[in-house]
Amino acid sequence: MATTSNHLTKPFLPSLSLSSKKLSPSSAFSVSIPNRVPQRLYIICSASSGISSKPTILVAEKLGEAGITLLKQHANVECLYNLTPEELESKSSLIDALIVRSATKVTREVFESARGRLKVVGRAGVGIDNVDLGAATEFGCLVVNAPTANTVAAAEHGIALLTAMARNIAQADKSIKDGKWQRNKYVGVSLVGKTLAVMGFGKVGSEVARRAKGLGMHVIAHDPYAPADRARAIGAELVSFDEAVATADFISLHMPLTPATAKILNDESFAKMKKGVRIVNVARGGVIDEDALVRALDSGIVAQAALDVFTVEPPPADSKLVQHERVTVTPHLGASTMEAQEGVAIEIAEAVIGALQGELAATAVNAPMVPAEVLTELKPYVVLAEKLGRLAVQLVGGGSGVKTVKVSYASARGPDDLDTRLLRAMITKGLIEPISDVFVNLVNADYTAKQRGLRITEERINLDGAPENPLDFIQVRIANVESKFASALSESGEVTVVGRVKDGIPHLTKVGSFEVDVSMEGSLILCRQVDQPGMIGKVGSILGEENVNVSFMSVGRTAPRKQAVMAIGVDEPPSKECLKRIGEIPAIEEFVYLKL
């Protein structure tokens, strides 16, 4: 993964390097030998992670057939259910992606044991509380979910539990099967005109609200982050937590399990409720303090509860809550309809395959989501960003340590039209990977930079003109370092490289103060010399004799016959002997070989 750079510098160079700081470029000319290698985006997976052939995907829980079929078109698929935690850990270094539902705990140990191979975790459903997101991010593993395909199923299950609870369906069913006929015991309550508090007004919550309105209920909702107009459109009123729990006849829970929502229904909140309230939970068991719910049932505050989810699944057989006469339970069936499972399976298969192919998933949970059309437009700039980072760091010399990097984006677009998170992540990747064995991607770029004490500051250069392209150029500067190629230091003393995208191909357009123009493919030789006739020919013929193909050549100079920097793109890495011969050309004052 880490690339190497060789560098040969003539002994008298330090003094020259100082003077070169004062030079200002005048012009650049280039000899172009087109070499259009298609660029692939490895935003999540590295080209060297062994995923270039067919990736291996472990499906650890039952997934709809349509999803499995889709996965098999692109990957080796293993379906292994009910693995123990240890079995999952031992599998993780043999797989590129893992697909789970809610029953599999994807722990830190799973990521640690993966030794960098596991690059995508697909959660075939919504809730990602069973995946250690912090650990996934640290290890550069993308987590994607399937957030839409089971919404209706979960909402329908919520309504099913609500109505079944109100009319004692489960209890009456059991009683009749036990040979009894208890018409007086199972008198229910009506829903019409009653107040339902929907806690968590997201996708499922709003579908539940819509259906409850159809049943003639008065719907209120609590969700600190939901827009009021969405609630209004459904005919629900957004209220505070206290108002919701205090006024509701029925409470239906639809928020995710997070540190903020854990045990959000507890002794204190039950004490605020109307006596005889009824509770539905199709969200997560952990949002209710289950012992407190048993107490509230026993004291009569809560008349009934209908639960699809539990803190521990399956719950212990002797669970007081599950065994409670006024509690109706289902074994986490919210998403379990034929339709939802087929939909979820396809949604997650597409997301996982896309991510393995280096695309950004629209349902990424621990990485910025970049809309597909923006990504298409940014693609060549993403490649440029990584290569500029890669190049800049290879120009650093003298063991100075890279700590401060300044990135400038020159664009004629408005600030809101340019999302630089992806570009920053790729610059970080380029900066860190050549000097370490850390794998960096969009997921862990910021985390890895922080860990290494690397501070990346960004600024925009606002240009006038038509903003057809998202960016005009990107400049990367590394401050407070020495350079192994003194000409790479700009007047401010920073290692500076600038690049542009031309015809979809990233080009290096400036090194230090020297304007060049070389396509950023293969490898690069930078030479500084006194501008004079025959230099291109001399270097070119050495490379030719050594069978190294030149793809691009460009010379930037301060003035005719003064200092010049020659940038030479090469397809094959030159041998040490070849580089030595270039270094021996008398007019060449310093040169460096860089891998892009």
Ligand SMILES: NC(=O)C1=CN([C@@H]2O[C@H](COP(=O)(O)OP(=O)(O)OC[C@H]3O[C@@H](n4cnc5c(N)ncnc54)[C@H](O)[C@@H]3O)[C@@H](O)[C@H]2O)C=CC1
């Ligand atoms: N039982 C089952 O099989 C299923 C369960 N679920 C659960 O339902 C949850 C909701 O799913 P979706 O509606 O698709 O997710 P969503 O993300 O669309 O909605 C969640 C809503 O909860 C809100 N929220 C966050 N913190 C809150 C708080 N402290 N108080 C009130 N609201 C808060 C959010 O603002 C958001 O609007 C999931 O997180 C999942 O755990 C989802 C599908 C199936």
Ligand SMILES: O=C(O)C(=O)COP(=O)(O)O
């Ligand atoms: O999507 C969710 O959050 C669910 O809870 C569904 O879980 P499941 O995929 O059925 O194990």
